[in-house]
Amino acid sequence: MNSKTSLSLVLSIAGTFLVACGGGAPESSEPSGAQGPSAPAPSAAAIAAAEVKFNGLCASCHGTTGLGDGAILTPKPRNYTDLAWQASVTDEELAAIIVGGGLSVGKSALMPPSPDLADQPEVVAALIAKIRSFGK
Numbered sequence: 001m002n003s004k005t006s007l008s009l010v011l012s013i014a015g016t017f018l019v020a021c022g023g024g025a026p027e028s029s030e031p032s033g034a035q036g037p038s039a040p041a042p043s044a045a046a047i048a049a050a051e052v053k054f055n056g057l058c059a060s061c062h063g064t065t066g067l068g069d070g071a072i073l074t075p076k077p078r079n080y081t082d083l084a085w086q087a088s089v090t091d092e093e094l095a096a097i098i099v100g101g102g103l104s105v106g107k108s109a110l111m112p113p114s115p116d117l118a119d120q121p122e123v124v125a126a127l128i129a130k131i132r133s134f135g136k
Contacts, residue, residue: 042126052127053114058127061110064133075108086135094128095121 042050055064063069066080078085099104103111117124 016044042122042129044127046120046122047129049120049123049124050130053117053123054127054130057112057114066131075110077111080131080134083135086132091125091128095124098124098127 023060059070061068061070061073061077062080063077068077068079070077080086093105097107097111099114099118100109102111117127
């Protein structure tokens, strides 16, 4: 599967998940990237799987508190506590980069893909919720 096909699959899965869960555009004045109030919370199992993934992979670069202070890399890993960035990125964009990695969305190749999550939209949603939690 090539990178364009992978990205299309990821975006399709993310879009299907959002439509199925009633999470389209936010109905409030929240930033465009924030989850709307009608988005259901991921299950306990999905949250647990997301914690394992975050602590085992993501935290090594993004840090355990989301500051981007894990590994010393160039470019520096994303600081998830940056409120301007939080407001500028959508959940769909986060899903695409989580599953497809940096290269799939024109970002750094140092951000690895997690193709194992392509068929686990609830775990991806739990990871997005964790990323969003750093901006509060």
